[in-house]
Amino acid sequence: MRTAANALLAGEPRALPALPTCALLGGGGAALVGYVLGAASGEPWLAVFAAIKVPLLVVLATLLCLPSLYVVNTVLGLRADLGLALRGICAAEATLGLTLGALAPLTLLVSLSVFDPYLVTLLDGVLFAVATFAAQKVLARHYAPLVARDPRHRVALRAWLVLFVFAGIQMAWVLRPFRGTPGFPVEFLRAEAFEQNAYVVVFEHFLRLLR
Amino acid sequence: MSDSLTHVNESWLATLDRVLRGCFVAAENAPDGALAVPLRRLLQLGLTLGVIAGACIGVYALFHGGDAPVLRVVASAIKVPLLFLLTAIVTMPSLYVFSALHRLPVDFRMMLRLLLLSVLVHLAVTASLGPVFAFFCASTDSYPFLLLLNVLFFAIGGLLGFAVLRRALVAVEKEARRILTVWCVVYAIVGLQMGWLLRPFLGRPGVPFAWLRAPEDNALVAILRTIGELFGA
Numbered sequence: 001m002r003t004a005a006n007a008l009l010a011g012e013p014r015a016l017p018a019l020p021t022c023a024l025l026g027g028g029g030a031a032l033v034g035y036v037l038g039a040a041s042g043e044p045w046l047a048v049f050a051a052i053k054v055p056l057l058v059v060l061a062t063l064l065c066l067p068s069l070y071v072v073n074t075v076l077g078l079r080a081d082l083g084l085a086l087r088g089i090c091a092a093e094a095t096l097g098l099t100l101g102a103l104a105p106l107t108l109l110v111s112l113s114v115f116d117p118y119l120v121t122l123l124d125g126v127l128f129a130v131a132t133f134a135a136q137k138v139l140a141r142h143y144a145p146l147v148a149r150d151p152r153h154r155v156a157l158r159a160w161l162v163l164f165v166f167a168g169i170q171m172a173w174v175l176r177p178f179r180g181t182p183g184f185p186v187e188f189l190r191a192e193a194f195e196q197n198a199y200v201v202v203f204e205h206f207l208r209l210l211r
Numbered sequence: 212m213s214d215s216l217t218h219v220n221e222s223w224l225a226t227l228d229r230v231l232r233g234c235f236v237a238a239e240n241a242p243d244g245a246l247a248v249p250l251r252r253l254l255q256l257g258l259t260l261g262v263i264a265g266a267c268i269g270v271y272a273l274f275h276g277g278d279a280p281v282l283r284v285v286a287s288a289i290k291v292p293l294l295f296l297l298t299a300i301v302t303m304p305s306l307y308v309f310s311a312l313h314r315l316p317v318d319f320r321m322m323l324r325l326l327l328l329s330v331l332v333h334l335a336v337t338a339s340l341g342p343v344f345a346f347f348c349a350s351t352d353s354y355p356f357l358l359l360l361n362v363l364f365f366a367i368g369g370l371l372g373f374a375v376l377r378r379a380l381v382a383v384e385k386e387a388r389r390i391l392t393v394w395c396v397v398y399a400i401v402g403l404q405m406g407w408l409l410r411p412f413l414g415r416p417g418v419p420f421a422w423l424r425a426p427e428d429n430a431l432v433a434i435l436r437t438i439g440e441l442f443g444a
Contacts, residue, residue, distance in 0.1 A: 095312075
């Protein structure tokens with residue numbers, strides 16, 4: 001398993017571990033961090049829900065962006081390399097989960113040390129940002145030979161990052177709660193899951209801050 | 212060089228001596244992957260040094276009263292090794308992922324050994340400052356002064372441990388050292404906060420003995436407050 005993790009993180013396109021191994025590494029890490037996030041509430045079911053929802057978040061956000069990947073690659077005339085691009089994305093998502101898992105102990109420490117809910121949310125944002133950075137680094141490595149062959153691949157690579165982050169943030173909002181809020185019932189999804197937009201909420205928070 | 216691989220039956224002090232001299236992490240031993248350190252020996256040494264360092268901190272209770280003074284010494288002696296163990300457990304996975312991500316030529320087991328070596332230096336320095344701390348415990352009334360002195364002694368140990376780790380990776384490229392520096396900052400913050408979570412080590416006079424206290428605030432706030440206490444009211 002350790003060799004597989006090494007190979008995954010090194011991002012050598014030819015040494016990518018088999019798909020089930022990638023899924024296990026990424027899914028395991030994401031589930032672990034989900035469990036830690038949910039367990040912070042002290043509600044055992046919330047921990048289980050969150051352990052399901054973090055891997056779900058990664059998978060759903062990826063699936064959501066795959067059609068656009070196909071279209072972008074086709075429009076740019078890069079269809080022939082789609083298979084390699086998909087392998088890279090598979091590696092990137094596994095890296096995302098694995099990095100999240102590696103940061104799980106730090107997340108636990110944050111739960112025990114930070115009591116300001118806004119700061120906790122901010123640090124959770126940093127957690128996901130760091131993991132996304134790691135994933136993008138691995139993706140860039142898989143893309144390196146492609147970019148060398150055709151610089152247009154660079155456009156596809158950046159487009160993926162922008163779209164994935166954009167969709168991922170809203171997906172995380174829909175799938176909330178992860179940590180849970182005291183006083184709210186323990187549930188898999190909030191009743192109003194599909195009613196709000198993460199960006200609008202953040203924008204409104206900013207406005208309230210300025211007022 | 213190669214003789215450093217064969218000293219399995221040497222005394223604990225001799226192993227410690229070689230750890231402090233940086234023999235195990237000398238450039239010719241480190242990069243080939245197999246860092247030749249008896250792991251069990253290092254763990255035993257770390258535990259012993261931690262107990263010594265902890266006991267020296269706990270000595271505070273013997274001089275400043277309070278209930279269960281002996282139990283306080285025992286608690287400190289247990290909690291210092293625990294502090295280092297938990298800090299390592301929390302920071303190790305991220306160090307591994309980021310060094311693998313940057314393709315550093317060190318694998319997980321070697322990383323573990325390197326970390327253990329630097330922790331051992333940290334513990335050795337802190338334990339060696341233990342008698343000084345115990346002396347100050349015996350001769351100082353000011354609780355905030357001792358608290359800050361304790362933090363300072365741990366920080367000195369940490370810096371020297373970091374220096375050893377840095378020396379070990381000096382042969383590796385610049386990227387490695389950058390990751391290591393960032394990681395050491397994370398390690399220091401985690402260690403500080405872990406120490407805060409595992410408090411009390413000294414035990415504020417007048418507050419009844421407890422193995423652990425409920426989480427509140429964080430270490431940085433507490434240190435600033437203690438500095439204020441020392442110079443202010």
